[in-house]
């Protein structure tokens with residue numbers, strides 16, 4: 556379990572000052588962040604070399620502020636928090652090390668797919684060679700949460716995703732070709748080129764959809780959990796939700812009903828400290844976001860979201876409870892996103908992390924990047940001799956090829972015919988009703 560070193564935190568004043576002095580143009584300041592991207596594996600060890608005894612061996616001041624509500628905090632103070640450089644050995648790593656090797660490699664591959672697919676799109680958006688447009692919220696830096704959670708789910712379990720959902724989709728088995736084609740708005744895409752990043756859905760894989768409505772997920776996942784309970788299928792539903800979404804009243808009311816009905820649902824709060832450019836602690840009166848629902852009497856766990864072993868382990872416990880009919884639980888995973896909220900301000904081709912954003916410092920971004928969830932997982936597996944370096948390199952190459960192939964697939968697709976604009980938008984009442992009644996064993 557993660558026990559951050561809670562210290563008094565910055566108030567609104569410090570945050571507004573940061574906003575005011577940095578200004579929007581600072582988003583494009585030349586970056587001092589490590590040159591990684593395709594050469595990631597080569598350059599990251601250099602970054603990490605400074606971790607032992609170097610300046611990153613201590614916590615850094617977060618301009619975006621950590622979990623709030625500490626009774627000791629005074630406006631203007633700052634809070635220091637950073638997870639350890641290495642995944643700590645303990646129960647969670649023991650459990651992880653007992654997984655079959657092919658499962659560990661699959662989890663690593665899923666993390667690489669997320670990282671490399673989004674990095675590819677970052678380079679394409681920033682490079683400007685393609686006619687790419689629309690929102691694109693990166694998940695890079697948060698991969699251990701989606702993959703750790705999915706590692707404890709079955710294929711037919713449900714997930715409700717968010718606007719920042721590429722990682723959830725990929726971890727649940729989303730098709731990279733169809734995802735890429737959708738970003739290019741091609742008719743070969745998941746939404747036939749009419750949805751873009753934020754509406755990708757794949758019911759065949761239990762993916763209830765990415766969703767641009769912040770706070771909608773708790774109801775969607777709770778509804779799926781109710782359906783599972785009614786049908787007696789033992790499927791579990793997971794709701795991924797940001798710290799911002801967890802401030803929505805929908806979260807509380809969904810969790811309350813889930814407790815009442817003992818629904819098999821798990822709310823996974825991805826606490827990356829930021830809601831667009833607003834510091835989480837400026838609107839969160841409690842120490843952790845998950846504290847909001849503690850009074851309902853359901854389990855709430857806080858874990859290091861960059862530690863795949865911790866996420867996987869706690870999810871396994873939550874899933875076991877849910878399948879046993881013991882009801883819902885909440886996992887709050889502490890993490891950080893490497894890029895801007897949406898789009899690529901401060902990002903460059905071939906470089907990881909966005910620099911010069913007005914609401915957080917480069918130092919902070921770099922410190923979090925040195926806690927790269929993929930590198931930590933990789934180092935753990937090598938340290939425990941669970942896999943070989945060759946296994947991992949082969950996955951790096953094959954996932955990169957999948958990503959590149961998906962871009963070629965997307966480019967080769969056709970844009971949708973405008974005459975089809977109103978297709979696939981509405982279902983007739985009859986179709987919907989017959990689907991419902993058939994499922995219930997009635998005829999329409």
Ligand SMILES: Cc1ncc(C[n+]2csc(CCOP(=O)(O)OP(=O)(O)O)c2C)c(N)n1
Nearest residue numbers: 719767768769797798799800827829830831
């Ligand atoms: C109902 C609703 N209100 C406001 C927005 C605008 N909006 C988009 S993302 C966002 C912040 C979300 O923050 P969080 O839930 O913490 O997720 P994160 O982006 O940090 O992953 C907001 C307010 C929206 N999309 N939907």
